Amino acid sequence: MFSLPSARSLFAACRPSTSLLSYVSTPLTTPVGFARFRSQLAPRRVKYIKRHKGVLPVPTGGATKGTTLAFGDYGIRVKGNGKRITAKQLETVEEMLKKKLKSIKGAKVYMRIFPDIPVCIKGNETRMGKGKGSFEFWATRVAPGRVLFEIGGVPIREELARDALRLANAKLPTINEFITRSSPPRLGNMLITPEPPAQASTEATS
Template sequence: MWSSLTASFSKLGLRNAAVAGPSVASPVRSLHMTSAARPSLRTTPASPTSQLGSARHKSNLAPRRTKYRKAHKITIPFNTGGSTKGTTVQEGVYGIRLLAPARLSAKQLVAAETALKRKLKVVKGAQVFLRVFPDIPVCIKGNETRMGKGKGSFEYWACRANMGKVIFEIGGPVEIRPEVAKEALRLASAKLPVPTEFVTTASAPRLGNKVLQPAAASSATDGPDSTPAPTSS
């Protein structure tokens, strides 16, 4: 009886092998794969963005790399040398200018830019220019922490802006009405922790608290030249 069952099972196995054909590989043959078919054990090094779990997008105001990991916290200097660089509108037509020195964080700049673009959405073709960029790492220590033991952990990116620095400009190939531009820049300045003023391409440069006037205008306001009285011989 057992011999008949064994013979029947052996015939059934041979029949299944014949039906399957040569396409089915044997388990012994699968152990001898070629080098091209074997999975590679060599792994490529992961990029810094993949290690962090996120990529740097255009809307993220942060530098790609810095020379130093941390920076000193310094007092923003006051322009006393007579330089008026960055105090006039260069890229656009309208802009806002700081009336006090400040340290602006990346979050504040993004909020101001978002409010500005939302207001200018109705003007097709209007462009927004950001004249500063947050590249200073700000480190903060916890409350009630003893002095020493290092500077603290990184918190956010920021930038230092002097008094009179133009932060945002708007312009482009289309014409923007002054009232629309003034309202949009007012909404943007509300997101900044420092007072600002509305400027145009015709605005004079600023040196600290003083607005510099052109030389021709200053000479015209001096009044007529006084001529000396003739002397008798």
């Protein structure tokens, strides 16, 4: 005699596997052909991998946020026009600063920007149309006056900080300046100097 299969076994046979369900329900968060490693600067999740080119953020409203030091004692910020900085350039500068400050125990490097803008490029001599180009690399847009890198954590001699940040400036496509804790904020290409306090009049009233 043949035994009929139970309802539980039939349900288990017809139910799809958990690996298939996880594959179908997981959205595409990284571009095709791109593998993010632990040492790479790239966002963990993105909703749309292709974006418009956009324009550089120019602080026309008078905001000075991000133009002064927040973590370290010395840093560099954009002095001229803003540009687009790639993730590879930021990685190179960060590795160079860490290597330069390796002899100082407790010294830290703070990166104030992060590459979260995908850049898509089409091949040379390509006809117009046919959609947007394929993903190439991550980048970020920096405005004039934006702080890029800071160093601190422990007391560092100013001469050593200037030398390290000078080497970092040579590897960036922007024109930067060396700043300290006492440097005033910058609004575009204009420094915002604090106004002196008003002196109370000491004239004697008759």
